[in-house]
Amino acid sequence: DIQMTQSPSTLSASVGDRVTITCRASQDSSGSLAWYQQKQGKAPKLLIYDASSLENGVPSRFSGSESGTEFTLTISSLQPDDFATYYCQQYRGYPYTFGQGTKLEIK
């Protein structure tokens, strides 16, 4: 299985901050990576797919990048609505696997 190691597990930040969340794959994922946002008691929302493509309707302050087996989600200027938990997911190989999540908290 491809293991996804996500960091940090918790991140405290303020409105307007630029934040970065990282996911490292145990094997080559060849760009087959998605990022999701989940708010308490809700289903996840797709933000980024294919490592760097923005899902329709997602604000442009969200972006994704890839360097080897390391993937990054960046929020350029945090908004109040962005405080949530974020997960990465690889779909390069079966079984599809997720990172353990990063909880983004208000500082």
Place this chain on the structure above:
Amino acid sequence: QVQMVQSGAEVKKPGASVKVSCKASGYTFTDYYLHWVRQAPGQGFEWMGWVNPHTGGTNYAQKFRGRVTMTRDTSITTAFLDLSSLRSDDTAIYYCAKDSLPVAGSSANFDFWGQGTQVTVSS
């Protein structure tokens, strides 16, 4: 608009089976894989498998083979998840999720999700 509406919460005893449904609307049901993903309390997500609504074909994660069955009824655009021999560690929220690309170019990232079904396994 796309909607995925799941059946209600279930409480089961260890060793029992559970069947969760997912009613899809707002898109061509047979064109997109339907995945099942679960989330245990305070945990991350675990992909369980997919069903091809057009053919009924399936692909299950190795961990669940022998205990899971995914089916669909195209006449009512509904997918079903059957999980048998339930254990306490099957307690989780079970989600259905639509693949973002049509079957021919399946991507296995998920653009629409059901609201989740809480399954609790307890004696």
